[in-house]
Amino acid sequence: MIIERVLIFLIFITGFIGLIGVKNIIKKIIGLSLLNSSIVLLFILEASRIGDHAPILVGQEKNIVDPVPQALMLTAIVIGVCVTSLSLAMAVRLYKTTGSLDITIIKERIENES
Amino acid sequence: MNPDSLLLTPIFLPLLAASIVLTSKSFLPVKARRFSEYFGILIGLLMPIIFVLLLYPYVINQGSLFLVIGSYTPKIGIVYKFDSLSLVMIVLTNLLTLPAWIYSRTVGPSQSYFTALILIQSATIAAISMTNDIFNLFVCLEVMGLIAYVLISSKQEKNAVFAAFNYMMYSSSSMVFFLLGSFGLYRLTGSLSYQEITNALLNLSSKELNIALICLLLMIVPILLRVAIMPLSNWLVGAHSKAPHAVSALLSGILIKIPLFVLVRVFSISPILKNLTFPLAYIGSATALIGVIFALSQSDAKKLLAYHSISQIGYIITAWAMALNVGIDTTPGAILLIAALFHTFSHAIFKGLLFLSIGTATDAAESRDVYKIRGVNSILSQKGERFPITMICFLVGALSIMAIPPFNGFFSKTLLTYYLKPSINYTILSIAGVGTVASFIKLSRIFLPNKQIKEQTKEFSKEKFPFSIHLSLIILALLALLTGIFSQNIFELLENMFISTSKRPINKTIFFSQANIIKTLYTVLGGVLLFVIATSKVGSKVLHKLKGIKTDFTDQYFHFAITITLLSYFLFV
Numbered sequence: 213m214i215i216e217r218v219l220i221f222l223i224f225i226t227g228f229i230g231l232i233g234v235k236n237i238i239k240k241i242i243g244l245s246l247l248n249s250s251i252v253l254l255f256i257l258e259a260s261r262i263g264d265h266a267p268i269l270v271g272q273e274k275n276i277v278d279p280v281p282q283a284l285m286l287t288a289i290v291i292g293v294c295v296t297s298l299s300l301a302m303a304v305r306l307y308k309t310t311g312s313l314d315i316t317i318i319k320e321r322i323e324n325e326s
Numbered sequence: 327m328n329p330d331s332l333l334l335t336p337i338f339l340p341l342l343a344a345s346i347v348l349t350s351k352s353f354l355p356v357k358a359r360r361f362s363e364y365f366g367i368l369i370g371l372l373m374p375i376i377f378v379l380l381l382y383p384y385v386i387n388q389g390s391l392f393l394v395i396g397s398y399t400p401k402i403g404i405v406y407k408f409d410s411l412s413l414v415m416i417v418l419t420n421l422l423t424l425p426a427w428i429y430s431r432t433v434g435p436s437q438s439y440f441t442a443l444i445l446i447q448s449a450t451i452a453a454i455s456m457t458n459d460i461f462n463l464f465v466c467l468e469v470m471g472l473i474a475y476v477l478i479s480s481k482q483e484k485n486a487v488f489a490a491f492n493y494m495m496y497s498s499s500s501m502v503f504f505l506l507g508s509f510g511l512y513r514l515t516g517s518l519s520y521q522e523i524t525n526a527l528l529n530l531s532s533k534e535l536n537i538a539l540i541c542l543l544l545m546i547v548p549i550l551l552r553v554a555i556m557p558l559s560n561w562l563v564g565a566h567s568k569a570p571h572a573v574s575a576l577l578s579g580i581l582i583k584i585p586l587f588v589l590v591r592v593f594s595i596s597p598i599l600k601n602l603t604f605p606l607a608y609i610g611s612a613t614a615l616i617g618v619i620f621a622l623s624q625s626d627a628k629k630l631l632a633y634h635s636i637s638q639i640g641y642i643i644t645a646w647a648m649a650l651n652v653g654i655d656t657t658p659g660a661i662l663l664i665a666a667l668f669h670t671f672s673h674a675i676f677k678g679l680l681f682l683s684i685g686t687a688t689d690a691a692e693s694r695d696v697y698k699i700r701g702v703n704s705i706l707s708q709k710g711e712r713f714p715i716t717m718i719c720f721l722v723g724a725l726s727i728m729a730i731p732p733f734n735g736f737f738s739k740t741l742l743t744y745y746l747k748p749s750i751n752y753t754i755l756s757i758a759g760v761g762t763v764a765s766f767i768k769l770s771r772i773f774l775p776n777k778q779i780k781e782q783t784k785e786f787s788k789e790k791f792p793f794s795i796h797l798s799l800i801i802l803a804l805l806a807l808l809t810g811i812f813s814q815n816i817f818e819l820l821e822n823m824f825i826s827t828s829k830r831p832i833n834k835t836i837f838f839s840q841a842n843i844i845k846t847l848y849t850v851l852g853g854v855l856l857f858v859i860a861t862s863k864v865g866s867k868v869l870h871k872l873k874g875i876k877t878d879f880t881d882q883y884f885h886f887a888i889t890i891t892l893l894s895y896f897l898f899v
Contacts (some may be wrong), residue, residue: 291468295498302491309484320379
């Protein structure tokens with residue numbers, strides 16, 4: 213159990229480093245996406261610990277996993293996709309207008325012009 | 327009438343209207359599209375106000391109304407809770423979105439999608455104000471954020487896109503922590519609704535309780551980020567100053583305050599969270615003061631206004647935190663909450679007015695530099711403005727934010743500071759008031775006549791000034807004046823909603839008491855003096871240094887970490 217948690221934490225840290233340590237905005241977006249995924253995995257992992265079966269109640273299933281986190285994470289994934297696609301659209305716009313994907317260069321070019 | 331069916335109108339009517347607008351955009355000719363937008367605003371923004379106001383007697387009699395969606399049991403279904411706070415938030419949002427929309431008709435962004443977006447936003451805010459569990463809160467906050475990012479970048483200028491991108495990265499990554507916090511709470515308590523978490527927390531061991539408090543803190547800080555409390559407010563200046571004017575008015579007027587009043591619910595989860603209210607009140611006062619100092623140092627007119635938004639939100643946070651500290655069930659706490667709400671309301675009006683009038687002026691002058699623009703009136707009359715309505719409306723907004731009677735800012739600021747009186751927050755906020763006066767004297771100079779321009783343009787041009795700009799400005803200016811004049815009646819309405827037994831209602835003699843009028847005079851005099859100091863050689867050097875302070879994308883996360891550490895210190899020590 214502890215190994216899975218450590219791996220999820222590693223995904224989280226990777227995402228965070230991508231978000232704040234890397235200057236390329238596409239990589240930043242990937243980092244944000246990873247951050248989101250790590251939390252989704254955490255929810256699913258912890259919910260699966262109380263049972264073995266999928267929560268599809270046809271007969272008298274017993275020993276099922278907690279269905280609430282799965283429902284929640286479905287929503288969280290949808291929101292994550294929205295955020296990713298919108299930020300990629302913005303990245304395209306920024307690249308077209310400034311000609312760079314590096315966040316410091318973009319900032320410089322914008323400030324120089326205004 | 328059945329109140330249950332009315333409860334859902336502020337959420338579903340705007341969504342219906344948005345879908346009508348979007349459908350007609352795809353299938354109908356241009357004229358019908360315009361018509362559908364007017365129709366959408368009518369049923370999506372105006373009708374919910376009426377329906378929500380019909381619920382007023384129920385709120386007074388029953389306190390709060392509950393509704394389970396889809397008639398499930400409350401454990402499974404989504405529960406909506408409607409109380410006086412929701413009522414105020416919904417009316418405020420819908421009422422003030424209208425002038426911004428009218429303004430956007432000629433100045434832009436005026437496509438159908440803008441109308442649809444602000445309708446969806448109104449629905450989201452209604453859902454935020456009524457939601458009763460933390461996961462729904464997460465979803466609604468994210469949707470509200472997504473719409474804000476799209477609105478900011480809707481003119482597709484690279485400045486605005488960059489500001490929106492920055493805001494989006496910062497706020498979305500902080501919402502990951504919110505999700506982590508809600509995961510922790512669900513793990514510990516097995517439920518997501520506020521009330522059930524409160525009950526479950528009572529049965530936890532002290533070690534588990536500490537983890538639960540950390541989870542709550544992880545939820546509170548991302549919401550405070552949306553409110554733009556001082557170390558977390560870097561995103562605001564870029565986003566609010568680079569957005570189209572109508573969007574700036576919406577963002578500063580409404581969007582930054584809604585999360586704050588949601589926090590009232592989150593703070594009710596655990597009584598230990600009260601430890602945070604004192605530090606938050608001080609952070610609020612500091613935000614008010616530092617925001618004003620930075621505002622004074624800006625040369626970009628809209629950046630100056632954006633810093634004022636931070637400063638005014640500081641006022642509101644102070645009163646809000648003190649209200650929670652005393653307890654909103656007690657009369658003094660309720661009065662402070664009323665003061666915070668009324669200042670929210672008046673700030674939304676006058677800041678909207680200022681953003682729209684300054685936006686009109688800077689567009690006409692084709693510059694945003696406060697030091698360079700002069701003689702806006704003659705420039706505007708070149709564009710066909712016969713009567714200086716823009717200037718008059720700007721002055722109404724400026725007098726209101728400077729807290730000068732009879733405009734609404736005077737009443738809300740007086741009420742807010744009066745009930746804070748013995749604490750040091752009162753002193754800090756009064757000093758911030760002086761700074762506000764000084765920076766608005768600085769901003770008002772753009773309307774000073776400029777002789778060079780006057781000589782060039784004796785003849786009036788035949789251009790017609792867009793009517794929608796004047797209409798939106800006049801609506802907001804009238805609102806600022808009327809909510810000032812009828813403030814006593816509004817206080818009574820709010821008292822009915824928030825104070826069950828009015829033992830000690832708001833002392834209405836405080837507004838025109840001798841002490842308060844003298845204080846207002848001193849504030850104005852101090853403001854003039856501060857302005858003179860700021861324009862002197864030493865003053866402008868200091869301000870220039872302040873203006874040069876720049877923050878990086880990564881710095882924001884450093885501020886985020888500092889805030890969490892600081893607040894957890896106050897929570898546990």
